[in-house]
Amino acid sequence: MVLFKDLLFNLLFILITSFIIQYLFMKRKSILQKNITNWIIVITAVIQIFFCILFSYTEDNQIFYDLRVIPIVLVGLYGGISSSIAIFFLSLLVRVPFGGVGIWLHVALMLFITLSVFVLSKHFRRLPIPRKLSLVAGITISYSMLFFTITSLLDINQLDLTLSIVYTSSLLAGVIIVVFLIELILQNIILRNAVVKSDKIEAISHLAASVSHEVRNPLTVTRGFLQMLKDPTIPEEKRQFYLDTAIDELDRAEVILKDYLSFSKPQHHHVSILNVKTEIEKSLELLSPYANHNSVKVTKSLAENLYINGDPAKFQQCLINILKNGIEAMPNGGSLTVQAKQSATSQNILIEIEDTGIGMTTSQLAKLGEPYFSTKQEKGTGLGMMVAYKILKEMNGYVDSSSKVNKGTRFTLKFPVVNHPYKSGILPNTTVKGINS
Secondary structure: OOOHHHHHHHHHHHHHHHHHHHHHHHHHHHOOOOOHHHHHHHHHHHHHHHHHHHHOOOOOOOOEEEEOOHHHHHHHHHOOHHHHHHHHHHHHHHHHHOOHHHHHHHOOOHHHHHHHHEEEHHEEEEEEEEHHHHHHHHHHHHHHHHHHHHHHHHOOOOHHHHHHHHHHHHHHHHHHHHHHHHHHHHHHHHHHHHHHHHHHHHHHHHHHHHHHHHHHHHHHHHHHHHOOOOOHHHHHHHHHHHHHHHHHHHHHHHHHHHHHHHOOOOOOOOOEEEEEHHHHHHHHHHHHHHEEEEEEEEEEEEEOOOOEEEOHHHHHHHOOOOOOOOHHHHOOOEEEEEEEEEOOOOOEEEEEEOOOOOOOOOOOOOOOOOOOOOOHHHHHHOHHHHHHHHHHHHHHOEEEEEEEOEEEEEEEEEOOOOHHHHOOOOOOOOOEEOOOO
């Protein structure tokens, strides 16, 4: 029982120190040089060896029964040949001060372990866990048999069968437990790294899809106006207007790309006092060809003298995303109503956008604004509404939404009211630089 208690104490210390090293250093292995990592492993093993010998079982102060072979085997198999050679000499330095003829026994056994590791370490890491456990079990049993054979040949003491069985069983169980838990932690670290890598790829995918979605809007508008230019009967004034609008939309696409290229950096926005009626009319004008193509009738009721703070380009982007979704929700035509008014309390500007489209269920409405959630099946990405919600948040606005299946959807955008610019001494669309990080 005393032998078992001492061996169990050894095993507990090996487990604790091994886990500490794995969590503190192995997770940072990518930023540490390989030789530094190997030296950390070797130094930890030396500490474990010293502890095992210090708290070992002995009957004559000649032979020490402990689990020092576990860290020696682990260093050799996981650290490689150079680490195994280093631990051979360092373990000898640790063992010498304790004296006794067991020093020569230690030298012989360490030579056996070093040679075994030299042969097996190159293939050990590529093996599946069951074969790794079988391999370390075979090394441990061979070590134990060699240990008791040499002690019998040296005639240091008579072979105690019970002691041999307890020591070999404890050593075997200990090395299997330690290797299995180390492999489990290593597998978790690999899985965690794979998840992190997958998250990064997913983030890039989201960004790429978002860029594609946002650039598609101005390109769609540009295509619509260019198609209208094919009509030879349109007056020159309208022709010039269509050309200017198409160029403006291409410029907006360029701005969107620049915004996404600087996505991770603090962004400088031009915050202005916006005339809500003017901005909505611009958005409706841009989408009018798209609405006509989808047989959607647009009705507007826009109050005068409604002003909010915001970046005009981003506000346009927000409106276009919501309006375009409303048009696309009516594949067989319908009615799109846009209203702008002041709230009853005069503290908010309300922009109501209502369509007579396919509508959404309660669960679909709750997911609105999430990446890759869309009711448009394979045609939609959900990124348009996600961007719109983000812009609303940046402008200190928020949205209320309601919907009924096959009856339509209503969005109510709410923004803090801004004093009339002429009364406050500021001209409309006066630019104030702001930072949004």
